[in-house]
Amino acid sequence: MDSTLLKQLYFSMLRIRRIEEKIVELYPEQEMRCPVHLSIGQEGVSAGVSAALNPTDAIFSGHRAHGHYFASGGDLKAFWAELYGKATGCCGGKGGSMHLVDLNAGFIASTPIVASTIPIAVGAAFAAKMQGLKRVVVTFLEKGLPKKEFFMKASILPFYSNYL
Template sequence: MSSARQTRARRSSPRAGAEAAHRGELLHAMLRIRRFEERCVELYSAAKIRGFVHLYIGEEAVAVGVTEALTPDDAVVSTYREHGHALARGLPAEAVMAEMYGRTTGCSGGRGGSMHLFDASRRFYGGNAIVAGGIPLAAGLALADRMRAAHRVTCCFFGDGAFAEGAFHETANLAALWGLPLLFVCENNRYAMGTALERHEAQTDLALRAASYGMVAWAVDGMDVEAVETAAHRAAEGIRAGAGPYFLELRTYRFRAHSMYDPDRYRDKAEIERWKAQDPIERLMGSMRERGELGDRALTRLEREVADEVDHAVETAEKAPEEPTETLLRHVTSATAEGS
């Protein structure tokens, strides 16, 4: 059989078709996050979104690849850069955008905003404005599952800056000591706010340091969604088999500044461009085109679908009600205190 015929045969096999369809789903999920975040830039600039906003542009492969390895029963604990995690976990774009607007239809009732997305029904236990603040909370969820003999994984996202916090090291030690079903996902984007990794860590191989706690740990190319998914599946399977906590250092990069307030003067522009050349979305598109899995029409259709979803999210958010001032103390003080 000629090489051309062999190639056509591989493409037409059921397995190849399923793999191609799955790559299409990964691309859709990453594009959805990217376009949502780009719209947030526009809305923030127009003063329709207020407060602090930390964008996930450039890191989409991490959220999408990791959540592919999780089940609906698993728990996710996030950081203040959590829009991508929330969308990948399945929170509706309308609920996330409404939360960005501070509207009552938001996933946190309009009270959390960008840094505090939350949805207990999807076991998404929120963003956390405190660096490393979610890590011990994730250990608590994992401990509860172990005590109940629940066959679950708790996935905790955090950045390289959180790795320097005592909360991580204390939690890593206890998680390994108690064999907790906890997946540590370190999004190493090389900057803790404005501080470069080599300026705040003597040993920059974070997976190596995590392994010193007696847990399985390895580093992964965080700009390759398929590599991330493969690693996350391996880790989740190990945790479900009772092997205790796992640690993934996902080496990634944020294309935007730390937050919308950040002038981003601490990074060399050439460095940013080098990382943009590894854009996870463009990499997957290129791979799919080489395999004959993505044509111009299909991409245009996908972009239109994502754009329509984001447009709808913005429209519904702008029409959603704000909370009346007389109920602002609800969930803040007790009913007795409110009535006194």
């Protein structure tokens, strides 16, 4: 890896960590309008995967989505507004920490239900392939995931389809 990429990855990881540390600092004030699930210690995965993607690619995430959101280029002001329930938030202040979206950054959705973005991401990949788009679709997986029904059903689709 060249030094430019290493610096980019380091900056992305450090930015994610600092934002989440700020959440830890501010959350006890009880002004944020949502529960938060931090991804401290997982910054490298977010930064590394996102660095390998193109702007036209799509990202889906679960309940620990902050790192994925920021590594993909998610809007910082919209994020903070979302946590505080403001209308200028990335979901109009109604989604909170676990329902993040930034379509301009390719961050399509995050949901708090473990594994629930898998079938949506598979559908997005299927649609992109059918439309002839050169798009990578990524979904970040949570711990304990292979036991989930979503994972089991979505993981067999490529065996029955020429599209994935």
